[in-house]
Amino acid sequence: MCPSQPVDTNGNNACHDCPVAQSGPCQWLDSSLRDRLVAASVQKSFRQGETILPSGQPPAWVGIVLSGLVKISTIDEQGNEHVLQLLHPGEMVGDLFGSPALFSFDAATDTRLCLTQRSSIKEAFDRNPEAYAAHLRIAMRQLLEQHFAQLAMRGRNSLQRVAYWISTQTPDTGTDRLLSVRILLSRRDLASLLKMSVETVSRNLHQLEDRGIIRVITPERLEIVDAVRLRLIARDQDSRLKENLLRQGWEWGARSVNLPRYTPKAGQRPALAVRP
Amino acid sequence: MCPSQPVDTNGNNACHDCPVAQSGPCQWLDSSLRDRLVAASVQKSFRQGETILPSGQPPAWVGIVLSGLVKISTIDEQGNEHVLQLLHPGEMVGDLFGSPALFSFDAATDTRLCLTQRSSIKEAFDRNPEAYAAHLRIAMRQLLEQHFAQLAMRGRNSLQRVAYWISTQTPDTGTDRLLSVRILLSRRDLASLLKMSVETVSRNLHQLEDRGIIRVITPERLEIVDAVRLRLIARDQDSRLKENLLRQGWEWGARSVNLPRYTPKAGQRPALAVRP
Protein backbone atom coordinates (compact mmCIF):
# COMPACT_ATOMS: atom_id res chain seq x y z
CA MET A 1 0.00 0.00 0.00
CA CYS A 2 1.91 3.02 0.86
CA PRO A 3 4.34 2.20 -1.82
CA SER A 4 7.54 3.92 -1.11
CA GLN A 5 7.83 4.95 -4.66
CA PRO A 6 4.50 5.43 -6.32
CA VAL A 7 4.43 6.92 -9.72
CA ASP A 8 3.10 10.43 -9.56
CA THR A 9 0.97 12.06 -12.17
CA ASN A 10 4.01 12.86 -14.24
CA GLY A 11 5.09 9.29 -14.24
CA ASN A 12 8.00 10.09 -12.00
CA ASN A 13 9.12 7.94 -9.24
CA ALA A 14 7.97 9.88 -6.19
CA CYS A 15 8.90 7.63 -3.33
CA HIS A 16 12.34 8.83 -2.56
CA ASP A 17 10.81 11.95 -1.10
CA CYS A 18 7.70 10.39 0.31
CA PRO A 19 6.83 12.50 3.34
CA VAL A 20 5.71 9.50 5.33
CA ALA A 21 8.48 7.11 4.38
CA GLN A 22 9.51 7.05 8.02
CA SER A 23 6.13 7.30 9.68
CA GLY A 24 3.74 5.36 7.46
CA PRO A 25 3.37 1.62 7.17
CA CYS A 26 6.07 1.47 4.52
CA GLN A 27 8.72 1.99 7.13
CA TRP A 28 8.27 -1.67 8.00
CA LEU A 29 8.19 -3.06 4.47
CA ASP A 30 11.21 -4.38 2.73
CA SER A 31 12.22 -2.84 -0.53
CA SER A 32 11.20 -5.75 -2.72
CA LEU A 33 7.67 -5.55 -1.42
CA ARG A 34 7.61 -1.81 -1.77
CA ASP A 35 8.71 -2.10 -5.35
CA ARG A 36 5.90 -4.47 -6.04
CA LEU A 37 3.39 -2.05 -4.59
CA VAL A 38 4.78 0.97 -6.34
CA ALA A 39 3.49 -0.26 -9.64
CA ALA A 40 -0.06 -0.37 -8.38
CA SER A 41 -0.03 3.02 -6.71
CA VAL A 42 -0.80 6.57 -7.59
CA GLN A 43 -0.74 9.77 -5.66
CA LYS A 44 -3.84 11.84 -5.69
CA SER A 45 -4.80 15.20 -4.27
CA PHE A 46 -8.11 16.19 -2.76
CA ARG A 47 -9.44 19.62 -2.06
CA GLN A 48 -10.74 20.55 1.33
CA GLY A 49 -14.22 19.15 1.65
CA GLU A 50 -13.88 16.57 -1.11
CA THR A 51 -14.98 13.08 -0.27
CA ILE A 52 -12.20 10.56 -0.48
CA LEU A 53 -14.12 7.42 0.36
CA PRO A 54 -17.87 7.64 0.71
CA SER A 55 -19.67 5.74 3.40
CA GLY A 56 -21.05 2.44 2.19
CA GLN A 57 -18.49 1.91 -0.53
CA PRO A 58 -16.23 -1.11 -0.52
CA PRO A 59 -12.94 0.58 -1.33
CA ALA A 60 -11.20 -0.45 -4.53
CA TRP A 61 -7.96 0.83 -3.05
CA VAL A 62 -6.32 1.58 0.21
CA GLY A 63 -4.81 4.98 0.84
CA ILE A 64 -2.11 6.40 3.02
CA VAL A 65 -2.34 10.04 3.96
CA LEU A 66 0.75 11.85 2.68
CA SER A 67 -0.15 15.36 3.73
CA GLY A 68 -3.15 17.19 5.07
CA LEU A 69 -5.86 15.88 7.32
CA VAL A 70 -8.61 13.39 6.60
CA LYS A 71 -11.74 13.41 8.71
CA ILE A 72 -13.82 10.37 9.47
CA SER A 73 -17.35 11.62 9.76
CA THR A 74 -20.96 10.78 9.38
CA ILE A 75 -24.19 12.62 8.98
CA ASP A 76 -26.95 11.74 11.39
CA GLU A 77 -30.68 11.61 10.82
CA GLN A 78 -31.00 15.33 11.43
CA GLY A 79 -28.39 16.20 8.89
CA ASN A 80 -25.75 17.10 11.43
CA GLU A 81 -22.26 16.07 10.56
CA HIS A 82 -20.17 14.50 13.28
CA VAL A 83 -16.42 14.35 12.98
CA LEU A 84 -15.29 11.19 14.71
CA GLN A 85 -11.58 11.22 14.09
CA LEU A 86 -8.87 13.01 12.22
CA LEU A 87 -6.32 11.01 10.31
CA HIS A 88 -2.81 12.36 10.04
CA PRO A 89 -0.07 11.70 7.53
CA GLY A 90 1.03 8.09 7.61
CA GLU A 91 -2.40 6.76 8.50
CA MET A 92 -4.75 4.56 6.51
CA VAL A 93 -7.93 5.25 4.63
CA GLY A 94 -10.01 2.28 3.59
CA ASP A 95 -10.24 -1.28 4.78
CA LEU A 96 -7.48 -3.57 3.67
CA PHE A 97 -9.92 -6.44 3.51
CA GLY A 98 -12.41 -4.58 1.41
CA SER A 99 -15.18 -4.12 3.93
CA PRO A 100 -17.38 -1.24 2.92
CA ALA A 101 -16.65 1.96 4.82
CA LEU A 102 -19.21 2.61 7.50
CA PHE A 103 -18.33 6.25 7.79
CA SER A 104 -17.36 8.83 5.27
CA PHE A 105 -13.74 9.79 4.74
CA ASP A 106 -13.33 13.38 3.57
CA ALA A 107 -10.50 15.79 3.12
CA ALA A 108 -10.58 18.08 6.15
CA THR A 109 -7.88 20.18 4.54
CA ASP A 110 -6.30 20.00 1.14
CA THR A 111 -4.87 16.56 1.17
CA ARG A 112 -2.59 14.26 -0.73
CA LEU A 113 -2.92 10.49 -0.59
CA CYS A 114 -1.01 7.54 -1.88
CA LEU A 115 -3.57 5.14 -3.29
CA THR A 116 -2.87 1.49 -3.95
CA GLN A 117 -5.12 -0.97 -5.73
CA ARG A 118 -6.62 -3.37 -3.29
CA SER A 119 -6.37 -6.24 -5.68
CA SER A 120 -2.65 -5.68 -6.06
CA ILE A 121 -2.21 -5.34 -2.35
CA LYS A 122 -3.92 -8.60 -1.72
CA GLU A 123 -1.69 -10.34 -4.17
CA ALA A 124 1.46 -8.77 -2.80
CA PHE A 125 0.47 -9.42 0.79
CA ASP A 126 -0.36 -13.03 0.10
CA ARG A 127 3.25 -13.42 -0.84
CA ASN A 128 4.61 -11.22 1.94
CA PRO A 129 2.08 -11.59 4.69
CA GLU A 130 4.37 -9.95 7.20
CA ALA A 131 3.27 -6.74 5.57
CA TYR A 132 0.05 -7.10 7.51
CA ALA A 133 2.08 -6.49 10.62
CA ALA A 134 2.96 -3.05 9.34
CA HIS A 135 -0.67 -2.23 8.87
CA LEU A 136 -1.56 -3.67 12.20
CA ARG A 137 0.86 -1.25 13.77
CA ILE A 138 -0.79 1.64 11.99
CA ALA A 139 -4.24 0.47 13.01
CA MET A 140 -3.16 0.30 16.60
CA ARG A 141 -1.72 3.75 16.37
CA GLN A 142 -5.02 5.06 15.11
CA LEU A 143 -6.82 3.36 17.94
CA LEU A 144 -4.45 4.85 20.45
CA GLU A 145 -4.79 8.31 18.97
CA GLN A 146 -8.50 7.94 19.19
CA HIS A 147 -8.28 7.09 22.86
CA PHE A 148 -6.10 10.07 23.51
CA ALA A 149 -8.40 12.35 21.61
CA GLN A 150 -11.29 11.08 23.65
CA LEU A 151 -9.42 11.56 26.86
CA ALA A 152 -8.60 15.10 25.87
CA MET A 153 -12.31 15.82 25.63
CA ARG A 154 -13.03 14.42 29.04
CA GLY A 155 -12.54 16.45 32.12
CA ARG A 156 -11.91 19.59 30.16
CA ASN A 157 -14.31 22.41 29.59
CA SER A 158 -14.68 24.08 26.26
CA LEU A 159 -12.03 26.70 26.87
CA GLN A 160 -9.55 24.07 27.88
CA ARG A 161 -10.35 21.97 24.87
CA VAL A 162 -9.77 24.87 22.54
CA ALA A 163 -6.53 25.72 24.29
CA TYR A 164 -5.55 22.10 24.11
CA TRP A 165 -6.29 21.89 20.43
CA ILE A 166 -4.23 24.96 19.68
CA SER A 167 -1.33 23.66 21.66
CA THR A 168 -1.40 20.37 19.79
CA GLN A 169 -1.07 22.32 16.58
CA THR A 170 2.27 23.76 17.53
CA PRO A 171 5.66 22.18 17.72
CA ASP A 172 6.23 21.09 21.27
CA THR A 173 9.15 23.41 21.74
CA GLY A 174 8.76 25.70 24.69
CA THR A 175 9.00 28.75 22.50
CA ASP A 176 8.40 31.92 24.36
CA ARG A 177 8.46 33.96 21.23
CA LEU A 178 5.52 34.70 18.98
CA LEU A 179 4.35 31.61 17.19
CA SER A 180 2.05 31.72 14.22
CA VAL A 181 -0.47 28.95 13.81
CA ARG A 182 -2.75 28.22 10.92
CA ILE A 183 -6.08 26.65 11.77
CA LEU A 184 -6.47 24.29 8.90
CA LEU A 185 -9.92 23.09 9.79
CA SER A 186 -13.06 25.05 9.23
CA ARG A 187 -14.78 26.32 12.33
CA ARG A 188 -17.46 23.77 11.75
CA ASP A 189 -15.13 20.80 11.62
CA LEU A 190 -13.17 22.11 14.54
CA ALA A 191 -16.30 22.60 16.59
CA SER A 192 -17.55 19.15 15.82
CA LEU A 193 -14.23 17.58 16.60
CA LEU A 194 -14.03 19.41 19.90
CA LYS A 195 -17.64 18.60 20.64
CA MET A 196 -18.94 22.07 20.95
CA SER A 197 -20.89 24.56 18.91
CA VAL A 198 -19.23 26.88 16.43
CA GLU A 199 -20.28 29.79 18.56
CA THR A 200 -18.52 28.43 21.58
CA VAL A 201 -15.33 27.87 19.62
CA SER A 202 -15.46 31.44 18.51
CA ARG A 203 -16.13 32.77 21.97
CA ASN A 204 -13.34 30.72 23.48
CA LEU A 205 -10.89 31.84 20.85
CA HIS A 206 -11.69 35.42 21.62
CA GLN A 207 -11.61 34.85 25.30
CA LEU A 208 -8.07 33.59 24.91
CA GLU A 209 -7.33 36.70 22.93
CA ASP A 210 -8.83 38.96 25.59
CA ARG A 211 -6.65 37.29 28.13
CA GLY A 212 -3.62 38.05 26.02
CA ILE A 213 -2.75 34.44 25.35
CA ILE A 214 -3.26 34.38 21.62
CA ARG A 215 -3.99 36.88 18.89
CA VAL A 216 -6.54 36.17 16.21
CA ILE A 217 -5.08 37.62 13.05
CA THR A 218 -7.61 36.27 10.63
CA PRO A 219 -10.17 33.58 11.34
CA GLU A 220 -7.78 30.95 10.18
CA ARG A 221 -4.54 32.44 11.33
CA LEU A 222 -3.56 33.12 14.87
CA GLU A 223 -0.51 33.88 16.93
CA ILE A 224 0.40 32.39 20.23
CA VAL A 225 1.48 35.18 22.49
CA ASP A 226 1.90 33.30 25.74
CA ALA A 227 2.59 29.65 25.08
CA VAL A 228 3.14 28.94 28.73
CA ARG A 229 -0.23 30.09 29.88
CA LEU A 230 -1.85 28.44 26.88
CA ARG A 231 -0.50 25.09 27.94
CA LEU A 232 -1.40 25.82 31.50
CA ILE A 233 -5.00 26.25 30.53
CA ALA A 234 -4.93 23.31 28.18
CA ARG A 235 -3.33 21.04 30.70
CA ASP A 236 -6.13 20.56 33.09
CA GLN A 237 -8.66 22.20 35.24
CA ASP A 238 -6.47 23.02 38.10
CA SER A 239 -4.58 25.27 35.76
CA ARG A 240 -7.45 27.56 36.59
CA LEU A 241 -6.41 27.42 40.16
CA LYS A 242 -2.81 28.10 39.29
CA GLU A 243 -3.72 30.91 37.02
CA ASN A 244 -5.87 32.43 39.71
CA LEU A 245 -3.10 32.23 42.20
CA LEU A 246 -0.79 34.00 39.82
CA ARG A 247 -3.08 36.85 39.00
CA GLN A 248 -5.40 36.90 41.92
CA GLY A 249 -8.50 39.01 41.95
CA TRP A 250 -10.02 37.39 38.94
CA GLU A 251 -13.66 36.68 39.36
CA TRP A 252 -14.21 33.30 37.88
CA GLY A 253 -12.24 31.11 40.15
CA ALA A 254 -14.41 30.78 43.20
CA ARG A 255 -15.17 27.16 42.58
CA SER A 256 -11.62 26.17 41.89
CA VAL A 257 -10.82 26.68 45.50
CA ASN A 258 -12.96 23.71 46.32
CA LEU A 259 -10.24 21.48 44.95
CA PRO A 260 -9.08 18.94 45.69
CA ARG A 261 -12.25 16.99 45.24
CA TYR A 262 -10.53 13.67 45.45
CA THR A 263 -9.62 12.46 48.89
CA PRO A 264 -9.33 8.71 48.62
CA LYS A 265 -9.77 6.68 51.72
CA ALA A 266 -8.19 3.31 52.08
CA GLY A 267 -9.73 0.79 49.77
CA GLN A 268 -12.09 3.27 48.23
CA ARG A 269 -12.13 3.31 44.51
CA PRO A 270 -11.56 6.72 43.04
CA ALA A 271 -14.68 8.50 41.97
CA LEU A 272 -15.42 8.35 38.32
CA ALA A 273 -16.26 11.60 36.76
CA VAL A 274 -16.71 12.99 33.35
CA ARG A 275 -16.23 16.55 34.35
CA PRO A 276 -13.47 17.26 36.86
CA MET B 1 -2.75 -15.86 20.47
CA CYS B 2 -6.29 -16.79 21.01
CA PRO B 3 -5.27 -20.32 20.64
CA SER B 4 -8.25 -22.33 19.77
CA GLN B 5 -7.28 -24.89 22.31
CA PRO B 6 -5.43 -23.42 25.22
CA VAL B 7 -4.76 -25.64 28.12
CA ASP B 8 -6.92 -24.65 31.02
CA THR B 9 -5.94 -24.80 34.62
CA ASN B 10 -6.77 -28.48 34.73
CA GLY B 11 -4.47 -29.15 31.86
CA ASN B 12 -7.41 -29.96 29.67
CA ASN B 13 -7.68 -28.92 26.14
CA ALA B 14 -10.25 -26.16 26.32
CA CYS B 15 -10.40 -24.87 22.78
CA HIS B 16 -13.10 -27.04 21.37
CA ASP B 17 -15.59 -25.03 23.35
CA CYS B 18 -13.82 -21.69 23.13
CA PRO B 19 -16.61 -19.13 23.25
CA VAL B 20 -14.89 -16.90 20.75
CA ALA B 21 -13.73 -19.55 18.32
CA GLN B 22 -15.95 -17.96 15.70
CA SER B 23 -15.61 -14.33 16.62
CA GLY B 24 -12.03 -13.91 17.85
CA PRO B 25 -8.89 -13.71 15.78
CA CYS B 26 -8.55 -17.50 15.80
CA GLN B 27 -11.34 -17.80 13.32
CA TRP B 28 -8.83 -16.81 10.66
CA LEU B 29 -5.96 -18.98 11.79
CA ASP B 30 -5.31 -22.39 10.35
CA SER B 31 -5.23 -25.32 12.69
CA SER B 32 -1.49 -25.89 12.56
CA LEU B 33 -0.86 -22.38 13.74
CA ARG B 34 -3.49 -22.67 16.41
CA ASP B 35 -1.91 -25.81 17.69
CA ARG B 36 1.38 -24.05 17.97
CA LEU B 37 -0.17 -21.27 20.01
CA VAL B 38 -2.12 -23.56 22.25
CA ALA B 39 1.01 -24.68 23.97
CA ALA B 40 1.90 -21.16 25.01
CA SER B 41 -1.54 -20.19 26.22
CA VAL B 42 -3.45 -20.29 29.44
CA GLN B 43 -6.87 -19.15 30.41
CA LYS B 44 -7.16 -16.88 33.35
CA SER B 45 -10.04 -15.32 35.22
CA PHE B 46 -10.22 -11.86 36.69
CA ARG B 47 -12.65 -10.49 39.20
CA GLN B 48 -14.54 -7.32 38.55
CA GLY B 49 -12.22 -4.43 39.22
CA GLU B 50 -9.01 -6.40 38.93
CA THR B 51 -6.32 -4.92 36.75
CA ILE B 52 -5.43 -7.10 33.83
CA LEU B 53 -2.72 -5.00 32.29
CA PRO B 54 -1.53 -1.93 34.12
CA SER B 55 -0.73 1.24 32.28
CA GLY B 56 2.96 1.59 31.51
CA GLN B 57 3.69 -2.10 31.39
CA PRO B 58 5.06 -3.72 28.28
CA PRO B 59 2.86 -6.79 28.16
CA ALA B 60 4.54 -10.18 28.40
CA TRP B 61 1.52 -11.72 26.78
CA VAL B 62 -1.39 -10.87 24.57
CA GLY B 63 -4.90 -11.71 25.69
CA ILE B 64 -8.18 -12.39 24.00
CA VAL B 65 -11.33 -11.69 25.95
CA LEU B 66 -13.30 -14.91 26.29
CA SER B 67 -16.14 -13.65 28.44
CA GLY B 68 -16.97 -10.56 30.40
CA LEU B 69 -16.03 -7.00 29.66
CA VAL B 70 -12.66 -5.30 29.84
CA LYS B 71 -12.46 -1.56 30.25
CA ILE B 72 -9.71 0.61 28.91
CA SER B 73 -9.38 3.43 31.34
CA THR B 74 -7.10 5.97 32.85
CA ILE B 75 -6.99 8.11 35.91
CA ASP B 76 -6.44 11.79 35.40
CA GLU B 77 -4.56 14.25 37.53
CA GLN B 78 -7.54 14.77 39.80
CA GLY B 79 -7.97 11.11 40.44
CA ASN B 80 -11.02 10.74 38.25
CA GLU B 81 -11.19 7.55 36.28
CA HIS B 82 -12.23 7.77 32.67
CA VAL B 83 -13.47 4.73 30.83
CA LEU B 84 -12.39 5.10 27.24
CA GLN B 85 -13.62 1.89 25.70
CA LEU B 86 -15.12 -1.45 26.56
CA LEU B 87 -13.67 -4.56 25.03
CA HIS B 88 -15.98 -7.45 24.28
CA PRO B 89 -15.31 -11.14 23.88
CA GLY B 90 -13.08 -11.81 20.91
CA GLU B 91 -11.12 -8.60 21.29
CA MET B 92 -7.49 -8.04 22.18
CA VAL B 93 -5.75 -6.87 25.30
CA GLY B 94 -2.13 -5.88 25.01
CA ASP B 95 0.06 -4.83 22.15
CA LEU B 96 1.23 -7.60 19.88
CA PHE B 97 4.48 -5.76 19.33
CA GLY B 98 5.14 -5.28 22.98
CA SER B 99 4.65 -1.55 23.28
CA PRO B 100 3.86 -0.62 26.84
CA ALA B 101 0.19 -0.03 27.47
CA LEU B 102 -0.62 3.64 27.71
CA PHE B 103 -3.90 3.05 29.46
CA SER B 104 -4.94 0.61 32.07
CA PHE B 105 -6.89 -2.51 31.16
CA ASP B 106 -9.17 -3.69 33.94
CA ALA B 107 -11.93 -6.20 34.33
CA ALA B 108 -15.16 -4.23 34.15
CA THR B 109 -17.04 -7.39 35.03
CA ASP B 110 -15.83 -10.80 36.05
CA THR B 111 -13.81 -11.76 33.06
CA ARG B 112 -12.05 -14.68 31.49
CA LEU B 113 -9.13 -14.23 29.13
CA CYS B 114 -7.00 -16.43 26.96
CA LEU B 115 -3.43 -15.33 27.48
CA THR B 116 -0.62 -16.19 25.12
CA GLN B 117 3.07 -15.58 25.66
CA ARG B 118 4.25 -12.77 23.48
CA SER B 119 7.54 -14.43 22.83
CA SER B 120 5.80 -17.53 21.52
CA ILE B 121 3.48 -15.47 19.42
CA LYS B 122 6.33 -13.66 17.82
CA GLU B 123 7.98 -16.89 16.94
CA ALA B 124 4.81 -18.45 15.59
CA PHE B 125 3.89 -15.36 13.64
CA ASP B 126 7.30 -15.06 12.10
CA ARG B 127 6.62 -18.41 10.53
CA ASN B 128 3.00 -17.69 9.71
CA PRO B 129 2.90 -13.97 9.21
CA GLU B 130 -0.56 -14.14 7.70
CA ALA B 131 -1.70 -14.44 11.27
CA TYR B 132 -1.09 -10.74 11.58
CA ALA B 133 -3.97 -10.26 9.21
CA ALA B 134 -6.29 -11.86 11.72
CA HIS B 135 -5.18 -9.44 14.36
CA LEU B 136 -5.41 -6.55 11.99
CA ARG B 137 -9.04 -7.44 11.45
CA ILE B 138 -9.64 -7.42 15.18
CA ALA B 139 -7.87 -4.11 15.60
CA MET B 140 -10.01 -2.58 12.90
CA ARG B 141 -13.08 -3.93 14.55
CA GLN B 142 -12.11 -2.29 17.80
CA LEU B 143 -11.52 0.97 16.01
CA LEU B 144 -14.89 0.75 14.34
CA GLU B 145 -16.63 -0.05 17.60
CA GLN B 146 -14.95 2.92 19.13
CA HIS B 147 -16.26 5.15 16.39
CA PHE B 148 -19.74 3.81 16.84
CA ALA B 149 -19.60 4.27 20.56
CA GLN B 150 -18.50 7.82 20.06
CA LEU B 151 -21.24 8.46 17.60
CA ALA B 152 -23.77 7.05 20.02
CA MET B 153 -22.70 9.69 22.53
CA ARG B 154 -23.08 12.48 20.03
CA GLY B 155 -26.42 13.96 19.27
CA ARG B 156 -28.05 12.12 22.12
CA ASN B 157 -28.97 13.55 25.46
CA SER B 158 -28.37 11.67 28.65
CA LEU B 159 -31.74 9.95 28.69
CA GLN B 160 -31.22 8.74 25.17
CA ARG B 161 -27.76 7.51 25.96
CA VAL B 162 -29.02 5.51 28.89
CA ALA B 163 -31.85 4.09 26.83
CA TYR B 164 -29.38 3.32 24.09
CA TRP B 165 -27.06 1.56 26.45
CA ILE B 166 -29.82 -0.59 27.86
CA SER B 167 -31.01 -1.53 24.44
CA THR B 168 -27.51 -2.55 23.41
CA GLN B 169 -27.49 -4.91 26.35
CA THR B 170 -30.40 -6.93 25.09
CA PRO B 171 -30.66 -9.40 22.28
CA ASP B 172 -31.86 -7.57 19.25
CA THR B 173 -35.04 -9.58 19.03
CA GLY B 174 -38.14 -7.45 19.05
CA THR B 175 -39.43 -9.13 22.16
CA ASP B 176 -42.55 -7.53 23.45
CA ARG B 177 -42.50 -9.63 26.54
CA LEU B 178 -40.75 -8.78 29.79
CA LEU B 179 -37.02 -8.95 29.40
CA SER B 180 -34.67 -9.08 32.31
CA VAL B 181 -31.34 -7.32 31.99
CA ARG B 182 -28.41 -7.39 34.28
CA ILE B 183 -26.34 -4.24 34.43
CA LEU B 184 -22.90 -5.70 34.67
CA LEU B 185 -21.08 -2.46 35.12
CA SER B 186 -21.02 -0.47 38.28
CA ARG B 187 -22.90 2.80 38.18
CA ARG B 188 -19.59 4.55 38.20
CA ASP B 189 -18.20 2.77 35.20
CA LEU B 190 -21.46 3.10 33.41
CA ALA B 191 -21.65 6.81 34.09
CA SER B 192 -18.11 7.36 32.91
CA LEU B 193 -18.66 5.34 29.79
CA LEU B 194 -21.82 7.26 28.99
CA LYS B 195 -20.13 10.53 29.82
CA MET B 196 -22.43 11.65 32.54
CA SER B 197 -22.50 11.82 36.31
CA VAL B 198 -23.65 8.90 38.41
CA GLU B 199 -26.56 10.98 39.59
CA THR B 200 -27.75 11.58 36.08
CA VAL B 201 -27.60 7.88 35.28
CA SER B 202 -29.70 7.21 38.30
CA ARG B 203 -32.21 9.90 37.48
CA ASN B 204 -32.53 8.72 33.91
CA LEU B 205 -33.03 5.15 34.95
CA HIS B 206 -35.84 6.18 37.20
CA GLN B 207 -37.31 8.47 34.65
CA LEU B 208 -37.56 5.49 32.34
CA GLU B 209 -39.19 3.60 35.14
CA ASP B 210 -41.68 6.37 35.80
CA ARG B 211 -42.60 6.32 32.17
CA GLY B 212 -43.27 2.62 32.40
CA ILE B 213 -40.53 1.61 30.01
CA ILE B 214 -38.36 -0.34 32.39
CA ARG B 215 -38.56 -1.55 35.95
CA VAL B 216 -35.63 -1.28 38.30
CA ILE B 217 -35.66 -4.45 40.34
CA THR B 218 -32.37 -3.99 42.10
CA PRO B 219 -29.68 -1.49 41.20
CA GLU B 220 -28.03 -4.04 38.99
CA ARG B 221 -31.06 -5.83 37.69
CA LEU B 222 -33.81 -4.35 35.62
CA GLU B 223 -36.65 -5.43 33.40
CA ILE B 224 -37.58 -4.00 30.09
CA VAL B 225 -41.30 -3.49 30.06
CA ASP B 226 -41.68 -1.71 26.76
CA ALA B 227 -38.84 -2.57 24.44
CA VAL B 228 -40.39 -0.68 21.59
CA ARG B 229 -40.55 2.63 23.34
CA LEU B 230 -37.11 2.04 24.78
CA ARG B 231 -35.64 1.75 21.34
CA LEU B 232 -37.69 4.67 20.20
CA ILE B 233 -36.07 6.84 22.82
CA ALA B 234 -32.65 5.38 22.21
CA ARG B 235 -32.91 5.84 18.49
CA ASP B 236 -32.72 9.55 18.27
CA GLN B 237 -34.08 12.81 19.43
CA ASP B 238 -37.07 12.96 17.25
CA SER B 239 -38.32 9.92 19.05
CA ARG B 240 -39.35 12.51 21.57
CA LEU B 241 -41.53 14.06 18.96
CA LYS B 242 -43.01 10.73 18.04
CA GLU B 243 -43.59 9.83 21.61
CA ASN B 244 -45.30 13.12 22.21
CA LEU B 245 -47.54 12.61 19.29
CA LEU B 246 -48.54 9.20 20.54
CA ARG B 247 -49.30 10.18 24.06
CA GLN B 248 -49.91 13.87 23.81
CA GLY B 249 -50.24 16.05 26.83
CA TRP B 250 -46.83 15.38 28.20
CA GLU B 251 -45.10 18.49 29.34
CA TRP B 252 -41.55 18.18 28.22
CA GLY B 253 -41.76 18.22 24.47
CA ALA B 254 -42.27 21.84 23.59
CA ARG B 255 -38.94 22.20 21.90
CA SER B 256 -39.24 19.09 19.84
CA VAL B 257 -41.81 20.83 17.72
CA ASN B 258 -39.12 23.07 16.38
CA LEU B 259 -37.82 20.22 14.30
CA PRO B 260 -36.75 19.92 11.61
CA ARG B 261 -33.78 22.13 12.15
CA TYR B 262 -32.02 21.10 9.00
CA THR B 263 -33.26 22.59 5.77
CA PRO B 264 -30.39 22.35 3.34
CA LYS B 265 -30.26 24.71 0.43
CA ALA B 266 -28.54 23.84 -2.77
CA GLY B 267 -24.80 23.64 -2.36
CA GLN B 268 -24.92 24.42 1.32
CA ARG B 269 -22.97 22.13 3.50
CA PRO B 270 -24.96 20.65 6.30
CA ALA B 271 -24.54 22.31 9.62
CA LEU B 272 -22.21 20.61 11.99
CA ALA B 273 -23.52 20.15 15.43
CA VAL B 274 -22.64 18.24 18.48
CA ARG B 275 -26.02 18.36 20.04
CA PRO B 276 -28.97 17.75 17.74
Next chain:
DNA sequence: CGGTATTTTGAACTATCTCAACTGGGGTGG
Protein backbone atom coordinates in the same frame (compact mmCIF):
# COMPACT_ATOMS: atom_id res chain seq x y z
C1' DC C 1 -27.81 -6.64 62.79
C1' DG C 2 -24.40 -2.62 62.75
C1' DG C 3 -21.47 -0.32 59.72
C1' DT C 4 -20.09 0.96 55.23
C1' DA C 5 -20.59 1.71 50.34
C1' DT C 6 -23.63 2.56 46.88
C1' DT C 7 -27.60 4.52 45.01
C1' DT C 8 -31.18 7.75 45.03
C1' DT C 9 -33.35 12.23 45.67
C1' DG C 10 -33.43 17.24 46.03
C1' DA C 11 -32.15 21.96 44.97
C1' DA C 12 -29.19 25.38 43.25
C1' DC C 13 -25.91 26.69 39.86
C1' DT C 14 -23.57 27.21 35.52
C1' DA C 15 -21.40 25.96 31.16
C1' DT C 16 -22.93 25.46 26.92
C1' DC C 17 -26.33 25.47 23.46
C1' DT C 18 -29.78 27.78 20.62
C1' DC C 19 -31.63 31.36 18.23
C1' DA C 20 -31.10 35.54 16.03
C1' DA C 21 -28.91 39.42 14.43
C1' DC C 22 -24.66 41.58 12.89
C1' DT C 23 -19.99 41.87 10.42
C1' DG C 24 -16.75 41.56 6.91
C1' DG C 25 -14.26 39.47 3.05
C1' DG C 26 -14.40 37.48 -1.60
C1' DG C 27 -16.35 36.67 -5.58
C1' DT C 28 -19.67 37.83 -9.33
C1' DG C 29 -21.98 40.18 -12.59
C1' DG C 30 -23.58 44.35 -14.28
Next chain:
DNA sequence: CCACCCCAGTTGAGATAGTTCAAAATACCG
Protein backbone atom coordinates in the same frame (compact mmCIF):
# COMPACT_ATOMS: atom_id res chain seq x y z
C1' DC D 1 -14.73 49.00 -10.93
C1' DC D 2 -18.33 49.10 -7.88
C1' DA D 3 -22.57 47.23 -5.66
C1' DC D 4 -24.35 43.39 -4.21
C1' DC D 5 -24.77 38.83 -2.45
C1' DC D 6 -23.39 35.01 0.09
C1' DC D 7 -21.39 32.64 3.61
C1' DA D 8 -18.20 31.98 7.42
C1' DG D 9 -17.38 33.89 11.46
C1' DT D 10 -18.69 36.69 15.48
C1' DT D 11 -21.50 38.60 19.17
C1' DG D 12 -25.41 38.92 22.33
C1' DA D 13 -29.20 37.21 25.16
C1' DG D 14 -31.97 33.76 26.95
C1' DA D 15 -33.02 28.86 27.84
C1' DT D 16 -31.69 24.43 29.69
C1' DA D 17 -29.56 19.98 30.32
C1' DG D 18 -26.63 18.27 33.25
C1' DT D 19 -23.42 19.05 37.03
C1' DT D 20 -22.34 19.75 41.87
C1' DC D 21 -23.05 19.49 46.58
C1' DA D 22 -25.48 17.62 50.30
C1' DA D 23 -28.37 14.54 52.58
C1' DA D 24 -31.54 10.60 52.86
C1' DA D 25 -32.42 5.89 51.64
C1' DT D 26 -31.21 1.58 50.43
C1' DA D 27 -28.32 -2.39 49.57
C1' DC D 28 -24.39 -5.05 50.85
C1' DC D 29 -21.39 -7.75 53.93
C1' DG D 30 -19.18 -9.85 57.59
